[in-house]
Amino acid sequence: MFDVLLTDPEKALRDEARAFVRDAVSPALLKAMDAGEVEYPRDAVRAMGKAGLLGVRFAPDHGGRGASWAAELAVVEEFGALGTALGCAQAMPSIVGEALSRFGTDDQKRRYLAPILAGELVAAEGLTEPRGGSDFFGATTTARQDGSHFVLTGQKRFVVGAAGADVFLIYARTGAPDAPPHKSISAFLVDRSLGVDVKHLYGLLGTRGGGTGRIHLRDVRVPAENLVGKLHGGTEIFNRMMVPERLTSAAGAIGMARCSLEIATRYAQKRKAFGRPIRDYQAVSFRIAESVARLDAARALAFVAGRTVDAGLDGRRLVSEAKKVATEAGWATVNDAMQVLGGIGYTSVFPIERMLRDLRLTMIWTGTNEVMNLLTYHEYAKELLGSKAAVRDVESDAGDADAIEEKVYE
Ligand SMILES: Cc1cc2nc3c(=O)[nH]c(=O)nc-3n(C[C@H](O)[C@H](O)[C@H](O)COP(=O)(O)OP(=O)(O)OC[C@H]3O[C@@H](n4cnc5c(N)ncnc54)[C@H](O)[C@@H]3O)c2cc1C
Numbered sequence: 001m002f003d004v005l006l007t008d009p010e011k012a013l014r015d016e017a018r019a020f021v022r023d024a025v026s027p028a029l030l031k032a033m034d035a036g037e038v039e040y041p042r043d044a045v046r047a048m049g050k051a052g053l054l055g056v057r058f059a060p061d062h063g064g065r066g067a068s069w070a071a072e073l074a075v076v077e078e079f080g081a082l083g084t085a086l087g088c089a090q091a092m093p094s095i096v097g098e099a100l101s102r103f104g105t106d107d108q109k110r111r112y113l114a115p116i117l118a119g120e121l122v123a124a125e126g127l128t129e130p131r132g133g134s135d136f137f138g139a140t141t142t143a144r145q146d147g148s149h150f151v152l153t154g155q156k157r158f159v160v161g162a163a164g165a166d167v168f169l170i171y172a173r174t175g176a177p178d179a180p181p182h183k184s185i186s187a188f189l190v191d192r193s194l195g196v197d198v199k200h201l202y203g204l205l206g207t208r209g210g211g212t213g214r215i216h217l218r219d220v221r222v223p224a225e226n227l228v229g230k231l232h233g234g235t236e237i238f239n240r241m242m243v244p245e246r247l248t249s250a251a252g253a254i255g256m257a258r259c260s261l262e263i264a265t266r267y268a269q270k271r272k273a274f275g276r277p278i279r280d281y282q283a284v285s286f287r288i289a290e291s292v293a294r295l296d297a298a299r300a301l302a303f304v305a306g307r308t309v310d311a312g313l314d315g316r317r318l319v320s321e322a323k324k325v326a327t328e329a330g331w332a333t334v335n336d337a338m339q340v341l342g343g344i345g346y347t348s349v350f351p352i353e354r355m356l357r358d359l360r361l362t363m364i365w366t367g368t369n370e371v372m373n374l375l376t377y378h379e380y381a382k383e384l385l386g387s388k389a390a391v392r393d394v395e396s397d398a399g400d401a402d403a404i405e406e407k408v409y410e
Helices: 008-023 027-034 042-050 069-103 106-117 234-270 282-310 316-346 352-363 369-385
Strands: 123-126 142-146 149-159 167-173 185-191 196-201 213-223
Touching: 008 069, 027 069, 042 069, 069 106, 069 123, 069 185, 069 234, 069 282, 069 352, 123 149, 149 167, 149 185, 185 213, 185 234, 234 282, 234 316, 234 352, 282 316, 316 352, 316 369
Parallel strands: 123 167
Antiparallel strands: 142 149, 142 167, 149 213, 167 185, 196 213
């Protein structure tokens, strides 16, 4: 139905992802991951790379497909069927790749970006610290320059892929203690072999098998050529990385919720209560209809955000809105799908209970939905209050618009 938004090559790429998701990942892998029997799904990531389905929007010179954001959203939506852990493994090359493709040196692109997109090298990102994730600029991990190296010290928490990554993109404070935080942070590529220590692997409600852990960097010496972008230039990289962080979260949530909706719709067709298929009860069919409309609206918003970024425009507000709206639509849809199935939906006979556990995370990670609200308000107020567009003064249409003495603001 959303085919109208995609060109023929974009549809073909989406269909490649659909076929991969259908055929190349066994139910046994998903079950083992959810059971905590897999630390990190490395073989699956390698297969995604081999199929050319990692970081599809990057240039073909580095192993991408030169696709648009709209096409990448369609691809990520398909991967949503595999849950958040595999979905994140598929999205991470797009996130770390954004930093490398836009800010990396040719050498970094050759040594890191190309092997990451090929699925040969696994990357993870360390932004969140034990003291907080929302307050990114309050990071306390430090990088001190020492000749041709930087010495990194600190901890990063909730790093997906901590158990399996070969390289970590780490943000660390490089400025003087009294420098403004947004001019004090730099990004580094830190090879695991340099001494990244995984201190704890988290027991998670869902998103299992993705190797989420806390890492410790204790005087890790990183060669200066692994600084990404400019010294103290981390803010620009962070802002750019938030586009793939949030758009992939949005599309993945839509994909997973779409699967739960399909299960619920088929179930309602077959399941009978009081001698009639339950889809005959409006309590059931309207619940499904509302989910369909909610997901369509979320997908439309995500596509508009993607096209806005493709057009080189400032998509900050739309990207934040898309992340919040899509993850909340996804959550409501999976929850409704569970209700349609009744008791059996709450069991592991159907995958909806896993989707519910997985999807809950999407409202927390890549910036909580409260942080999305902060950004949306900030950007909207800036746009509106700074606008000089000559529009109708609708305030003067009020019946008592001239009661100036009643317009009290303080
Ligand atoms: C399974 C999992 C995987 C993750 N993967 C990664 C990863 O790979 N790399 C990485 O760096 N991070 C990762 N994260 C971290 C994630 O992005 C953070 O958990 C998230 O940004 C919130 O940070 P926090 O947990 O420290 O919560 P806090 O920042 O402490 O926030 C706590 C609560 O306060 C609210 N809050 C905070 N500040 C404000 C404010 N100014 N206004 C309104 N509300 C506010 C938040 O919305 C939240 O509800 C992951 C997290 C999980 C659970």
